[in-house]
Amino acid sequence: MTVFGPSGPVISRSAIVHDPFDEEAFEEILPKAAGLRLLLNESDLPLVNELAFDLFCSLYKYFAKLRSAAEITPEAQGNRDLLGRALDLREHEKLRAFTRLKPAETALATELVLDALLQDIARAPKAPEASTERQEPTDSSSESAKSVTTQRLREVLKDAREDLESVTELVAAWSAGAGQETRLPSELKLRLMRDIVRNPRLRMIARLFGRYRRLGLRERTLPAMRASQEVVDFIQGGDVARALAGELSSFAMEEREDLFYSKVVTHSLLIYELWRREEEPRAVYLCIDNSGSMAGEKEVWAKASALALAHLALAEDRPVEVVLFGDAADPLRIVSMRPADDSSTRLEKVLDVASYFLGGGTDFVKPLSHVLEAIETGHHTGNDLLFVTDGLCPIPEEFVRRFREAKARHDLRMTSVLIGDEALALREISDTVHRLDEALEAGEALAAHFASAFLERGHEPLHAVRAPLRPGRGTPLLFDHFLPADDQA
Numbered sequence: 001m002t003v004f005g006p007s008g009p010v011i012s013r014s015a016i017v018h019d020p021f022d023e024e025a026f027e028e029i030l031p032k033a034a035g036l037r038l039l040l041n042e043s044d045l046p047l048v049n050e051l052a053f054d055l056f057c058s059l060y061k062y063f064a065k066l067r068s069a070a071e072i073t074p075e076a077q078g079n080r081d082l083l084g085r086a087l088d089l090r091e092h093e094k095l096r097a098f099t100r101l102k103p104a105e106t107a108l109a110t111e112l113v114l115d116a117l118l119q120d121i122a123r124a125p126k127a128p129e130a131s132t133e134r135q136e137p138t139d140s141s142s143e144s145a146k147s148v149t150t151q152r153l154r155e156v157l158k159d160a161r162e163d164l165e166s167v168t169e170l171v172a173a174w175s176a177g178a179g180q181e182t183r184l185p186s187e188l189k190l191r192l193m194r195d196i197v198r199n200p201r202l203r204m205i206a207r208l209f210g211r212y213r214r215l216g217l218r219e220r221t222l223p224a225m226r227a228s229q230e231v232v233d234f235i236q237g238g239d240v241a242r243a244l245a246g247e248l249s250s251f252a253m254e255e256r257e258d259l260f261y262s263k264v265v266t267h268s269l270l271i272y273e274l275w276r277r278e279e280e281p282r283a284v285y286l287c288i289d290n291s292g293s294m295a296g297e298k299e300v301w302a303k304a305s306a307l308a309l310a311h312l313a314l315a316e317d318r319p320v321e322v323v324l325f326g327d328a329a330d331p332l333r334i335v336s337m338r339p340a341d342d343s344s345t346r347l348e349k350v351l352d353v354a355s356y357f358l359g360g361g362t363d364f365v366k367p368l369s370h371v372l373e374a375i376e377t378g379h380h381t382g383n384d385l386l387f388v389t390d391g392l393c394p395i396p397e398e399f400v401r402r403f404r405e406a407k408a409r410h411d412l413r414m415t416s417v418l419i420g421d422e423a424l425a426l427r428e429i430s431d432t433v434h435r436l437d438e439a440l441e442a443g444e445a446l447a448a449h450f451a452s453a454f455l456e457r458g459h460e461p462l463h464a465v466r467a468p469l470r471p472g473r474g475t476p477l478l479f480d481h482f483l484p485a486d487d488q489a
Helices: 020-032 034-042 048-060 074-087 090-099 103-123 140-146 150-174 186-197 200-228 245-252 254-265 297-315 343-355 365-378 397-410 443-454
Strands: 229-237 269-276 283-289 320-325 333-337 383-389 412-419 432-436
Touching: 020 034, 020 048, 020 103, 020 186, 034 048, 034 103, 034 186, 048 074, 048 090, 048 103, 074 140, 074 150, 090 103, 090 150, 103 150, 103 186, 150 186, 150 200, 150 343, 186 200, 186 343, 200 297, 200 343, 200 443, 245 254, 245 269, 283 297, 283 365, 297 320, 297 343, 297 383, 297 412, 297 443, 320 365, 333 343, 365 383, 365 397, 397 412, 432 443
Parallel strands: 283 320, 283 383, 383 412, 412 432
Antiparallel strands: 229 269, 320 333
């Protein structure tokens, strides 16, 4: 007998409504997500693969929709309860801001959330052994879901969002220049992000880097606007942005609007002539103490500040060299960054700086000698040096004399940051000295200050681009441009 009418609901083990394109995205990214794959292979939780896929879909899809309870198989009702509570949380929506339609970011977020959930489920007390009396089978996924409270689920999603926010900002900042799109292979991007997130020290450096970079950009906005151009004269042209207020007033008057348009077309508007800055980019050297006493918060602050400063310098086409130093017997770790480096090379160098640590003692002469050698071979007209340390080290008088001579000869400007002690030896060779206490209370303000003070000094050499002088004139006069060409006055 044929039954007519709408078909019943499709029974599924997946709690999130999805389509073949979502399945394809998950199957394509899973082989590249080594951490997520390892979690799934080692877990003995029933329906863990379905839970991972549901988490992936809830974070990846542009609109995430939960299936009704009637559409879910009994053994997957626990997963539906867990996903339903997650979708109702604000933290889940905040996390989706970094994962929506982004397979690599979604895979990492899925791994972070799933790992935390599996650990909580494993720590939950086991259900008592069943008695000899016959009982109905229990739903294992429901028992697992109940062991994760809503408050704990909120904390897991919040932690995943904070980790993903910091690592995605670092990867995006270092894998593309201004106005460029980030195009890293998914496998490389996932590996780099996972290496950062799974290392507590790298994770903290990434988080502080993002904060210091934003502070630096904000500090540099106004000085850059103020120092980029200078009014030196009035000329005729068609640039409306530089037009005088009197010319713009014509645009505001209906009877003179046509006259304004005609001046724009014929380039006869009275506009400001601006003084253009043309200087060679100054090289930047960042010397970071990697001795044993710098371990912990001091190392994290120093490297996060240095990387934020390096990123701002590279954005201005300034070459950067990071020197990680320790004792005189320890080798120097030299990481050279160039504006022309491709995205993968940049990120590898950033991880090299962030993860490398020597330990041991402190020696100032070795890194400073290297900087002098690099300056002599680099042939730059100007150089800036940032020296960060927490130790005291004597500097021979002969080296102090030679360093001062090289500073004057190569226009080297040195800024030193001493954490804890007095800058006795460094004060003799530094132009500026900053002191931080062991708690780094003023560290954030100092990191922002570097952007506006340390880097801004690279804009001092000015070269005006002006029209040739009129015959018989030693200096140009205002409105010379409007005199006839054959005027010999």
